[in-house]
Amino acid sequence: MPYAEYIRALRAGWWLAVLGALLGAGLATAVVMASTPLYETNTRLFVSTVGTDDLATAVQGSQFSQERVASYAQLLESRDLMATVIDRLDLATTPDELQSQIEATVVPETVLLDVTVTDPEPERALAITSSVADEFGELVTRLETPEDATTSPVRIAVVASPELPTEPSSPRTARDVPLGAALGLLAGMGAAVLRGRRDTAVKDDDATATAVGAPVIGDIVTDAQLAEAHVMRPYDTSRVAEGFRQVRANLQFLRVDQPPRVILVSSPLAGEGKSTLTVNLALALSETGLSVTLVEADLRRPRAARYLGRVTGVGLTNILSGTADLDDVLQPHGDGRLQVLASGPKAPNPGELLSSEAMSQVLAQLRTRSDVVLVDGPPLLPVADAVGLASRVDGVVICARFGKTPREALESSREVLDRVGASVLGAVLTMVPPRARTTGAYAYGYSDDPPDRPRSAHRSGSRAGRRAAAADGSAPETAVAASGVDGPPSADDGRTATAGTGDGRPVASAERPQSTSRAAEDEETADRP
Structure with a gap:
């Protein structure tokens, strides 16, 4: 997964990271509130042998102490010592429970023993630590004293006396809550990356352009009025209308020397807004004074003519079947600069009709009559109808729905078009949320000055x-x-x-x-x- 995709996934799933941090902090807070405060006391013991003036004997005594100190650490946690401490302090606990409260560690390559005692009450923790140090010294003296001697060659001394703790060692709210939030944040980021790897729907121009192999020539934002009417108002200045004009402008300058005149608009799958894009792109082109012909070539699910309020019963299939001429079925729209060729009656073989020589002749006739011919074609992947049609036009504009069209579908569409030698002019993202980062400058709005108000x-x-x-x-x-x-x-x-x-x-x-x-x-x- 490239670095840019990680950033994109984290940006798209930022709410998962925030949610993870909040859940982690909340869980840590709950654990802290439910936990019993524990207090910790520490002491350090020094193990040595009885002093002597002989250097060799002193060295041997030091080695003896280092060898013994590991055994003493085990002895510090023995049940016998625990029972002695319980009897001395009259504790209401068992040796096993007290043993779990005491930890003895050896400082490496030394004769030092660190003893740590943990208890819910700070005074009792201090008392247990002091008692363990005293009783352990007596126990070692008793074990290390030979039968024929009265003194032990080993001596245990306290070099760091225990102190009464003033703050609990656990839980630590100032540490545990931020740590829980950090762990939750990392978990949320991991979930966002995993979600990004599983969710391959295109959500920005870069991913769309990479999948299609052509630039993104426009973004059409979601608009409630457009979703209902499917047609923008004449000379509308809304964001969605400016999006169609942006597509128009970019399309006109893709090939300055040989601009495309017969253009197929299609999409990888159904329901991605290609018919709405074709209709409004035709209206935007006619606004500039160009003569435009819109051909409704989606013979399975025609929509374009109905969106414009034209008659759908006669049209392209009549011409292809030889029952009508082009002049008989062309329908003007508005001031006449836009002509609509509806799909006509449904045919049992739409794929064969669209890839026939008669279709090539229809497009050739329309090329001589109009400045631009827009063909609203069927989707590329579910059916093969658009494959034969794509090779008969100057270029193809691929329509992709923001957050819905999979990247793999766009790549497959590009492969289908490459196999028939079709030229991909660009891609258009439709139904883009207004707050998406890909909506461009018109996300800020820009319209005519309001009329002056009377004073x-x-x-x-x-x-x-x-x-x-x-x-x-x-x-x-x-x-x-x-x-x-x-x-x-x-x-x-x-x-x-x-x-x-x-x-x-x-x-x-x-x-x-x-x-x-x-x-x-x-x-x-x-x-x-």
């Missing part, structure tokens, strides 16, 4: 204007102009000013409808005290 002085002046209009029968706008108040007319005044006689001439004040003067008289009456 309050104009509003107060328009009442005087209405009164003057009621007195002399003139229009309210004339009175406003006469009042000398600067500023644009209100929305109602603007509608009245643009009224006409039917032949394009503005209506004079004497020709205006009587309802306007009557409304002014009613408002004047309402203003009177």
